[in-house]
Amino acid sequence: MNETVKRALVTGGSGGIGAAICRRLASDGHHVYVHARKGVDAAEKLVEEIIAAGGSAAALHFDVTDRESTRSAVESALTSGPIQILVNNAGIIDDAILPGMRPEQWHQVIDVSVSGFFNVTQPLLMPMIRTRWGRIVNISSVSALIGNKGQVNYAAAKGALNSATKALALEVASRGITVNAVAPGIINTPMSEGLFDEEAIERLVPMNRAGLPAEVAAVVAFLASEDASYVTSQIISVSGGMA
Numbered sequence: 001m002n003e004t005v006k007r008a009l010v011t012g013g014s015g016g017i018g019a020a021i022c023r024r025l026a027s028d029g030h031h032v033y034v035h036a037r038k039g040v041d042a043a044e045k046l047v048e049e050i051i052a053a054g055g056s057a058a059a060l061h062f063d064v065t066d067r068e069s070t071r072s073a074v075e076s077a078l079t080s081g082p083i084q085i086l087v088n089n090a091g092i093i094d095d096a097i098l099p100g101m102r103p104e105q106w107h108q109v110i111d112v113s114v115s116g117f118f119n120v121t122q123p124l125l126m127p128m129i130r131t132r133w134g135r136i137v138n139i140s141s142v143s144a145l146i147g148n149k150g151q152v153n154y155a156a157a158k159g160a161l162n163s164a165t166k167a168l169a170l171e172v173a174s175r176g177i178t179v180n181a182v183a184p185g186i187i188n189t190p191m192s193e194g195l196f197d198e199e200a201i202e203r204l205v206p207m208n209r210a211g212l213p214a215e216v217a218a219v220v221a222f223l224a225s226e227d228a229s230y231v232t233s234q235i236i237s238v239s240g241g242m243a
């Protein structure tokens with residue numbers, strides 16, 4: 001394998017933004033592990049699509065909130081070599097205003113984004129450090145930067161991810177590893193379908209349109225590249241000017 005070709009893992013890779021990231025990293029020549037928990041069929045179809053287009057990919061199925069199953073899946077992938085690009089994209093929304101929020105809504109949203117980050121990232125770090133090269137990109141949200149009514153749990157989860165990004169970046173900066181976060185705004189995906197009408201988008205987004213998954217993927221691809229070797233500890237908003 002060419003030295004410029006890396007092995008990448010994208011959690012939540014079967015979803016709208018995740019799939020776009022997988023396609024982009026594969027088109028850049030990397031071997032991509034497409035992770036899914038529920039979207040197993042979608043992940044397998046995406047792998048087939050990537051391979052048919054001349055890329056290299058494989059599917060991984062595990063629950064990022066399950067520490068043991070995550071470690072087992074990650075360690076299995078590591079038998080073929082280190083994973084040097086990690087995109088922590090897995091996340092869920094379960095909106096409610098805080099007075100009416102059920103405890104499970106709070107804990108599940110926090111668990112996927114924050115515990116999931118730890119469960120996936122921690123076992124990959126030492127193999128990555130030994131290569132003296134790595135790119136970790138965490139997918140945050142504009143909600144963590146400016147807030148959003150009905151998303152206290154989601155904003156808290158992504159805010160914690162932003163803080164973890166900055167702290168981990170300091171820990172591994174001298175080892176050739178960068179750690180950054182990308183904070184999408186309103187992106188045209190199945191998850192956001194029906195949440196915002198055209199009037200709301202025009203009111204909320206200075207660019208007067210929703211973003212595309214490929215536009216998020218382009219920023220992730222840059223942060224995962226050699227060109228971003230001096231960029232670390234940053235939270236980059238891809239939100240059409242919302243933040």
